[in-house]
Ligand SMILES: Nc1ncnc2c1ncn2[C@@H]1O[C@H](COP(=O)(O)OP(=O)(O)O)[C@@H](O)[C@H]1O
């Protein structure tokens with residue numbers, strides 16, 4: 368277990384109770400998703416794990432140690448990309464390293480490598496405004512990869528990507544993250560996406576968010592993407608999750 | 617300049633010419649007369665002399681505002697206590713009718729350069745300060761979270777995110793401040809003591825040389841318009 372969440376609670380200053388006693392563990396090297404209806408506290412939980420917003424109770428343990436803020440072992444991919452509009456792709460991707468004081472030459476080199484890995488070679492000197500939603504998300508992902516964190520936290524990384532690019536992006540993502548052996552925690556509200564990508568799915572109930580079920584899809588990942596989407600295990604997982612989420616809508 | 621812009625200028629001056637010849641009023645000269653007066657004032661050096669005097673308090677006031685005003689706005693954006701102390705002052709300044717305050721300034725500081733610089737500052741400072749302040753405050757929260765997620769320091773956050781983000785609005789504030797400064801200096805030169813371009817306007821009005829008076833007025837309007845247009849072009853180039 369690389370990340371453990373124990374009894375985490377969160378009530379915003381406005382009085383909204385977003386999370387109540389959430390217990391979850393995220394196994395090392397696996398891809399886990401947080402799935403639940405909109406507004407159930409998925410982003411809140413992910414940002415608490417990232418150390419970006421304070422919690423009102425409970426603990427977040429990374430490699431057994433309690434964490435109270437952001438750390439170098441965790442990198443975040445933002446739903447709205449959080450790119451610097453005045454910086455080109457190269458500088459944006461290298462920005463995490465820039466903040467850590469890595470020399471220009473070295474960080475450009477690392478950035479170029481990951482720009483190529485996320486499929487943006489040739490776009491180094493474009494600005495975020497010149498890129499599509501999917502390309503911006505790739506920039507955000509590349510930036511998270513440069514700092515070599517073991518844990519990648521992603522908030523709805525595909526929500527602004529159109530349907531055709533989404534599948535391709537999902538496949539690329541799976542390959543990339545498996546290749547780098549990252550532990551991934553990622554938020555989605557798409558059942559298909561969760562079943563297709565995850566080793567473990569945590570279903571959250573509507574506000575206040577609690578873990579209502581953990582599902583481990585029995586999907587054979589050695590198959591091709593198209594075969595997986597017709598796989599018995601995949602289809603059963605989608606049905607099972609839909610059966611649970613149906614009572615919330 | 618594009619064709620339709622030229623056409624619109626031609627139409628404006630053409631109408632002015634017609635209205636002057638009509639005549640609307642004996643005090644309203646046609647465009648051609650004002651233009652000839654302008655040429656004459658350019659030739660005898662009186663216009664240049666007037667502008668050397670007028671532009672001095674304007675430049676001083678704007679430079680002071682740019683340094684102190686931007687500094688203040690940034691301070692207010694970054695620190696809650698500076699904001700608490702000074703935000704009300706600038707909100708009041710922004711709403712106050714300046715022409716009513718100028719006699720007060722004259723009463724305290726006399727009729728010299730100080731009063732005129734102050735008039736420029738009183739008009740230009742609020743918009744410069746408030747724009748800098750808003751630029752700082754409107755930094756997207758997700759950019760700040762992004763910086764923290766990579767363990768950026770507060771200093772890095774300010775230097776690499778907050779200030780570059782605010783730069784565009786700060787520049788807009790400067791441009792609007794200059795526009796207010798032009799208003800301030802003309803009011804000051806008309807209300808405090810007629811000097812510079814204000815003197816040209818009042819003097820020519822008193823001796824009923826209306827073409828020269830209108831030429832002086834048109835020249836300051838044109839100067840302000842050209843200065844602001846150039847700044848806007850620069851702004852669009854630097855902060856697209
Ligand atoms: N900064 C905030 N202040 C107050 N309430 C918030 C804030 N952020 C989120 N919330 C509320 O907390 C609940 C959970 O939000 P969020 O974690 O963003 O949900 P999700 O990501 O699952 O859609 C929502 O009802 C939302 O309105």
Ligand SMILES: [Mg+2]
Pocket residue numbers: 409410411
């Ligand atoms: Mg969300």
